[in-house]
Amino acid sequence: MMSEIIYPTLDLFLYDLRDELGDSAGDRPNDRVNFSLKLPEQLRASIVQRDADIEGEYVELSGSRGTRQFDSRSLKYALKGYYYPVRLGESYGLLLDCSVKHSFRHPDRSQTEKLPVSCFADLKAELELRLANQKSSIGQVWMLSGQIPNFTPDNAETIARSCCQIPELELDWDRDFRGKSQFAGGMIFEFWRYGFKGAIASSISDSISIRNIHQIQDNNTVFIAIYPDSETAKKASQLDFDWLRLFAYRSKIIWAYGQSQYLRQQLKEDFDLIKQYLKDFNQSQTRSLNLKKLRQILLDAQNTFSNYSIHLNYLNIQKRTIEVNLLNYQRRMERIKQRxxxxxxxxxxxxxxxxxxxxxxxxxxVEHRYLLQIQNDCESFSSGVTLLGELINSIRGITEIDQSERDRNFQNTVAILGVGLAAGSMVASIATQFPGASDPKEATKYPLGSTLSQLGIPDPWLVPAVSATASVGIGVVAAVITALVIKLIWFFKK
Structure with a gap:
């Protein structure tokens, strides 16, 4: 039957964070713990021992034997598999493999029994049980493989289509199928579904950060490899370690692209704020100057400028991350091509x-869609930095000019009052030195004294009143003359 397969195998290539740019010192132990929770208890100690702080491009974390074997069983099948944890530079990688040895009805046909493709559901359930519901923080790729008798490309496609009918695999041929090709003596089929769980704008909240963008990503990548015989399948399995690296680069690219979309949404919201700041600023220019409002705009703009610059820098980092991993992806494909x-x-x-x-x-x-989109986003949002910088400088200039004007007016006022008071004090001190200055009768001989006497100032108070009036009058005159001189000086400076 075309829905049967020999020695079905399910491989999960899973990747986790380890030491990303911008991580705090406390993140690495947490990342190690999160990764180790996907492994059996006896493997976790070796992870801590072998995951030294010294960087390594490729480090096997399970000891000198490389893999850790296990045997298990489902309701219908005897299963076997292995763990293969590694460190890939700044990330963790795990190859988790599980195969059906035989059904319980035919233990004598180990690795040769024809089994329904529905057994892949048992294999997936086994792997998910071993992961204890722990999710990858970067990404993961599933690979289904097996052999069929009477192999032809059409028969292989029939098996692939049958796999899409297994509910547990969550595959839809019409929706997820990406392509197929002959590969290593067999056929390989790619299925990929990518997007965000709901609109990204509504998904992003205070609880979602750039480090856990995987929580709102729908990234389901599945490969199905069908071979004509056990010899071809066994030889093709030698590529598993090439797959482990290739899929690491692929997952890192998709993870970085997801972060870029998160950052794009943040930048878009900040850019809307920038436009509102500019609108408020322009409105303040058409009305009487409201320094309090301008200072609030300046404060808000400075806060936004800080966040906006950080997000824009991170967006450029994601672009470079994709570029580096794309280059590594291409190099790994070149190696596979040589093999x-x-x-x-x-x-x-x-x-x-x-x-x-x-x-x-x-x-x-990646090269013609994702990178181009991020490049366009970087260029488009860069204008926001310029706009914010010009806005901040404009508001600062206005407030500084206004403050300078206030300081100048204050200084002028102090100068005018100082001259007036000095002149008045001088007159008051000189007036008491004149002969007869203390005689009220002598004071009435002068116009000022006569006027004050006619206004009802009594004789005992007439002399002080004349002195005070003269002092104030001379002080006012001196202040007015000083003010005129200051205005003339500023007039000729303009």
Whole structure:
């Protein structure tokens, strides 16, 4: 039957954070703990011992044996598999493998029994049980593989289509199918569904940060590899460690792209604030100057400028992350192409390249869609930095000019009052030195004294009144003259 497969195997390639740019010193132990929770208890101690602070591009974390084997069983099948945890630079990687050895009805047919493709549901349930519901923080890729008798590309596609009918795999041929190609003597099919759980604008909240963007991503990548016989399948399994690295680069690219969309939403919200600040600023220019409002706009703009600059820098970091991982992805594909030519008897490099066509499509999408979009976002949002800088400088200039004007007016006022008081004090001190200055009768001989006497000032108070009036009058005159001189000086300076 076309819905049967021999030695079905399910591989999960899973990736976690370890030491990302911008992480705090306390993040690495937490990342290590989160990763170790996906492993059996006896493996966790070796993770701590072998995961030294010294950086390594590729470090096996399970000891010298590399893999940790396990045996298990489902309701119908005897299962076997292994863990293979590694450190990949600044990330953790885990290859978790599980195969059906045989059904309980035919223990004598180990690895040769024809089984319904529905057994992949048992394999997935086993792997998810071993992960204890722990999710990857970067991404993961599933790979289903097996052998079929009477192999043809059409028969292989029939099996792949049958796998899409398994509810637990959450695959839809019409929705998720991305491509197919001959590969290593068999056929390989790619399925990929990517997006965000709901609109990203409504998904992002205070509880979602750039480090846990995976919580709102829907990233389901599945490969199905079908081979004609056990010898071909066994030889193709030698590529598992190439897959482990290739899918790491792929997952990191998608993870960085998801972060870029998070940052894009943050920048968009901040850019809307910038436009509102500019509108408020322009309105304040058409009315009487409201320094209190301008200072509030300045404060808000400075806060936004800080957040906006950080988000824009992080967006550029995600762009570089994608560029680096895309380059590594291309190099790893080149290595696989060489292996296909040298070890898997591809006729020539062109034939090997054709076998990688299904993987090359992702390469093209990243280069011509995702990177271009992020590049456009970086360029578009960069204008916000310029606008914010000009707005802040304009408000600062206005407030500084106003403050300078206030300081100048204050200084002028002090100067005018000082001259007036000095002149008045001088007159008061001189007036008491004149002969007869203390005689009220003598004071009435002068116009000022006569006027004050006629106004009803009694004789005992007439002399002080004359002195005070003269002092105030001279002080006022001196102050007025000083004010006129100051205005003339500023007039000629303009």
């Amino acid at each position: 296909l030519t040298e070890e898997f008897k591809a006729e020539n490099e062109l034939e090997a390249l054709k076998q990688l066509e299904v993987l090359k499509r992702f390469d093209d999408d």
